[in-house]
Amino acid sequence: MKKIFAALCGAAALLVAAAAEAQTIKIGLILPYSGQFADTATQMDNAIKLYIKQHGDTVAGKKIEIIRKDTGGIAPDVAKRLAQELIVRDNVDILAGFVLTPNAMAAGDVSAEAKKFMVVMNAATAIITTKSPYMARTSLTIPQLNESFGAWAYKSGLKKAYTMVSDYGPGHDAEIAFQRGFKDAGGEIVGSVRFPVANPDFSAFVQRAKDLNPEAIYVWVPGGTQPAAIGKTLAERGIDASKTKILGQGELVEEESLKSMGDAALGIITVIHYGFEHDSALNKKFVADYNADYKRNPNIYSIGGYDGMHLIYEAIKKTGGKTDSESLIAAAKGMKWESPRGPISIDPETRDIVQNVYIRRVEKVGGALRNVEFDKVENVKDPVKARMK
Secondary structure: OHHHHHHHHHHHHHHHHHHHHHOEEEEEEEEOOOOOOHHHHHHHHHHHHHHHHHHOOEEOOEEEEEEEEEOOOOOHHHHHHHHHHHHHOOOOOEEEEOOOHHHHHHHHHHHHHHOOEEEEOOOOOHHHHHHOOOEEEOOOOHHHHHHHHHHHHHHOOOOEEEEEEEOOHHHHHHHHHHHHHHHHHOOEEEEEEEEOOOOOOOHHHHHHHHHOOOOEEEEEOOOOOHHHHHHHHHHHOOOOOOOOEEEEEHHHHOHHHHHHHHHHHOOOEEEEOOOOOOOOHHHHHHHHHHHHHHOOOOOHHHHHHHHHHHHHHHHHHHHOOOOOHHHHHHHHOOOEEEEOOEEEEEOOOOOOEEEEEEEEEEEEEOOEEEEEEEEEEEEEOOHHHHHHO
16 A cells, blocks of 8 residues: 555646646756856846846746756867757756857757747857758848948948958858948958957957058957957057058947957947947846846847847747747747847848847947947848848
8 A cells, every 4th residue: 555655646746747847837948157258148148037027937838947057268169068068957938048059059950850939149150040940030140240341431431441350250241240240332342351269369460450550441350258358459550540441340349348459449340230339218228227236237248148048938839838840940030029129030041140230339328338330231131141132
């Protein structure tokens, strides 16, 4: 009798556990919490926490549980292993995060094989979403920003430019996109260079650009510590932004980078999809709430995480709590909403974000260095996938 009772108790416990599992939606968050991109991960995770705080941790009657995993940096093998473990051991329903392209690409293979909904909240190489039919992106694509920027640069009066980028996927994307936009509009690329992505010494590369005396130098480096380092080198090598236009993607002059560059950053022009300075009521509230909790301003990584959680929450609502990949990706396709960055949507064909692209210049506002928006290109799709149709 005791054995039968024990067996019945065991079976009941399993049923209770299964019921609890069914009432929980698990999100596996894969980010570089340690290493040179640790602050990037922190900014994204802060916004994820803020979204949950604002909107509650229950959606469609299901409790949201976040399981966090650290890749330590650019580590595609680690990202792939963590994605597999999250699915097999932790039974996650959704994969999310992904600051870095190589990690997102590796996890994308797992998403496709395991048929798991995956939300890329930053990694920006154009082809990432082709790795899995169950993947959507809430950040940007590098060509989306930089092809528009290249065309804008020529139309603004610049005729000759030099490009210098990090020598890996995102840097290549940026180089190709800016050059395409600039040349297609009528401009001339007078030279280009790619430098190592890991701990580069920028001095020789900047000097090479300076020697050619171009009208503009376009720069692309990843987030983390490198923007401040190259900004400092540009100043040390005597590149005057009032004479030679310094152009780049927004990471080049993020808030922390500006603190390191000082007045040498004045006049640098960048393209971006979000800055905390963006003037809208929704963004002012977002910035205020973020500051209240974290005593700092949100950045591009924050907005990717914030909108990523919005996509996840709204997709779950639309499915009525279903978490199978087919239901969630169908719910995500074509979704539109007003973000702190402006109006955005998920392209139903490519599962990539459609958004405004903002042109900014570093100026002094109230004695502080700020990125001031002065132009924009509206409703931009990823141009690479548009050409693939």
